[in-house]
Amino acid sequence: MKTNEATVGSVEIMVGKKMLRTGAALAGLLGLSACAHRDAVDTVDNWWHQYQGGVIAQQRPPPPGAHATYPHVGLTPTQPADVPSAPARTALTDKLTLQRNFGQRLAAADGPLPNLPPNPTPRKPAMPSASAQSDSGSSMTVDAAGQTPSAPRPPANAKGAPDGTKPVSTAPPQKKTADKSRSAPVASMPAVTQFAPPPILPGQVPQMMSPLPPSAPQFPGFDIPRDADLPDRPAPAYDLSNPHGTLIRFAQASDQMMRGQEHELGSVLGRRGGHALVYVKGFGEASSLRPMDQASGIRLGLLRARTVAEALMLRGVPGSDIRLAAGALGQGARIDLTPY
Template identity: 50%
Template sequence: MRRVETGCALAESRRNGRVGLGLAAMLAVAPGLVGCAQGDAVQSVTGWWHQYEGGAIAQQRPPPPGAHQPYPHVGLTPTEAPEMPSASARTALTDQLKAERNFGRRLAAADGPLPVAPPKPAAPPGQNAAASGSSMTVAAAGGGPAPAQDWTMPAVTKFAPPPMRPGELPQIGPTPPPVPAFPGFDIPETAVGTPRSSPAYALADPHGVLIRFAQSSDQMLAGQEKSIGDALTGWKAGLPVYVTGFGDATSLAPDDQAASLRLALARAKNLAETVMLRHVRAADVHLAAAANGHFGRVSLVP
């Protein structure tokens, strides 16, 4: 009995030892698994590869400069005033940007919307019958069969640069290469090197304070009362007030110009009524409207 008990105790102790070793191995691997769970798969694979390579790339990165210093006071930075252009230079730059913006708007209105391709005309009855397998043929005006059209693409001239030696910079010619010509297609003037003449548009902003309206509407946006008050600063009874409405025209076509002018008149009338609520007589309000332009303006000078 003692031998049997001794053998059972020995087997039990061995089993407990294996379990203890397994627990110890799991506890040793657990920190590594927790560390892997903190990063994504890419970071884990990258870390493993760096450890495999060894050397400087496997070492820990040094802390960034100033990591242990106190945080700076953001309200005290920057300590030096930045270099700014003079007031006249800033005004000139603002006027230039306004002119470029107005030129782009006027040019877009002059170009008009993109053309829409007309619908494909219906084929003649004889041509439909020929396409359906009928024995009828389309005859030309002279009584004979219609001549076959040549649908082959024209030859395209391709510019071949001269060969260059290794390490040699390409030589830029005095003029660009010629534009390839396609029969039946009109090449734009800008492609052949002819500069486009700029039309003589009035690019300066109109006088007065800008009053914003809703898109394609004569209703003013919220918060425009302050702008109207700023426009009437310095006004005295009996002095004229100039109110102008603009129609946001996007094309110079007669129909579009007429519709934009009606919108401009509606905006000018609505703006004039708002101005007269500030004790301005109707006889002192001068109305104007223009199809090109945006929103409305109130000014004390014409």
């Protein structure tokens, strides 16, 4: 086995030497075939770059400004940005908060969209009818779907009636039909009235069915729409104000408190003196006003309030000084030193 391994190794060395000699000979031929101002090294280098990707594989020019000096720190802007004042930003935040709360209340009042599958019309199974002769003197045929099965017919004589009987009438009695028509109420549709507008003459503006809104005041340089003076639709009297206290954020539809809220908990506990009570209220993000969804939201709110209470007890607040509450509509949980 050792002899074979040594033999294989010597063969590899011989092959490597032959490849080196072949490469040197190829380089010499390329050098001889090159131009007078290029040597064999440049020719082989160009060949290798072309093998890698041509011009793309060669060295690229530096980007603009790569060798320029760094800018001075004194050239940075020193003037504050032109932003609204703090009261204006606070007013805008309060307005956006009211709009968000109003949208949540409307979404809860409307409820989730129904997602019911279409009810397919069931097919009626084919009913067999006795019309063809069978071994017992009757016949069985299959009627089409939606048709009533035909009644069995007795054997008829030469005159078209059963043997020894009179012709039988298959029509239902008219008296019963008349009684049923009298007893059943007649469903009458309301009278349809058609409105024929007066003919419009060429060049005449058609009359509107409703009066136009009052004209809005005009200002030079501004285009005010014609319906700008119309009053807005009255909104429901919802309580759109945020609950008081410090907001503790949670994951969506979960009682897992988000990380990085130690500062909020510490700020509330820093204002607590002695054995003052701490009030915690959790909210359940209910999506509708149905009793089942409201109960589910309250359960989620209680779970969130309990999670906050456990975090407070880990910071030294006794459980007897914590009061829990829950609400169906809202986000996260709130902590405060005043009751809810």
